[in-house]
Amino acid sequence: MYKSPSSALTACQIWLAKRNLDAVIINAKQNKFSHTGLLSTSGYLFITRTSQHILADSRYYHELSAKADSYQLHMTDTQHPASAIINQIIAQEKLACVGFEAEHLSYSQSLSLIEKINAEMSPICLDELRQIKTPPEIDTIKSACLIADCACAHIRQYIRPGMTEHQIANELEWFMKNEGAEKTSFDTIVASGVRGAMPHAKASQKVVEAGEFITIDFGAQYQGYCSDMTRTFLVEGNGDNSLQEHPLYAIYQVVLQAQLAAIAAIRPGVRCCDIDSVARSIISAAGYGDFFGHNTGHAIGIDVHENPRFSPTDTTVLQAGMQLTVEPGIYLPELGGVRIEDVVLVTENGCEVLYQMPKQLLTTGEDIQ
Ligand SMILES: [Mn+2]
Incomplete structure (x- = not known):
């Protein structure tokens, strides 16, 4: 539409x-x-x-x-x-x-x-x-988000140690097109292990290994409108090691806390820079401020990246009908990274998250408990 x-x-x-x-x-x-x-x-x-x-x-x-x-x-x-x-x-x-x-x-x-x-x-x-989406545009973006959401659930169960990042990106893109996407909103990012430290690492020939974190950032273009979604998973086969002992487990929790707090602060009348600040201050307070180098989010619509931005300098005041991403991340060189991204619709009283996919740390392969 x-x-x-x-x-x-x-x-x-x-x-x-x-x-x-x-x-x-x-x-x-x-x-x-x-x-x-x-x-x-x-x-x-x-x-x-x-x-x-x-x-x-x-x-x-x-x-x-x-x-x-x-x-x-x-x-x-x-x-x-x-x-x-x-x-x-x-x-x-x-x-x-x-x-x-x-x-x-x-x-x-x-x-x-x-x-x-x-x-x-x-x-x-x-x-x-x-900037303010019309009801038909909102419906179309919700459909684009639904395609990404289903693809995310599918790919989490599909990923196995031994696959290349390319194989995973191909499966994800095939799935979205099969669900009605015209194309991807942008080049699919699949960043496993140490490559997770690069926020925009396009899928490569690297083989995904058991116990690594894997960040997948992707989107569907549907009837001209884009979705954009990121989840970070633990690749199955971590052996007997407990999840809590994983070197990236702590930063996962910080990113999740920052993402949830930013979403909770979104409502009409709030400035975009204040939403960025909510996420950034949580990451900084945890000691990772230097490892979160990008904006907290961006508006999305026909273009995958539109204005306004959840950036430290964008003073645009939020209004009902705007749609933006919320995607804080932490990237530790030579170790890996974590990013979690949703698309939200600003409503009269707050905002609506347009994805159902859970955000607690999930392992690939197994069924969600
Ligand atoms: Mn994005």
């Missing part, structure tokens, strides 16, 4: 008026999607205060004409480049100030656009229009 074009369009035209702009050229796929229902880097949207246009080449024209019938569709080709069509509309509607997504264009693309378009060009950012 994508936002009904009328709600995305109305929001964009209100935004134009607020910014004193006459029109905006939209090229980022995540900002076109709610209008067109198509996740494509090709083509442009041109929205003025009184009209709305999609500019696409022959590869996308017919699909778009079926999906976005409240927009004027223009076919672009070498004789009719997007800039010429936009200039025509600018002349017809007598537009003066046009916004463009500078952060989604290269420097040379920006220069070329400024040169070709007959209007005063103003760099803008449309991110704020995606």
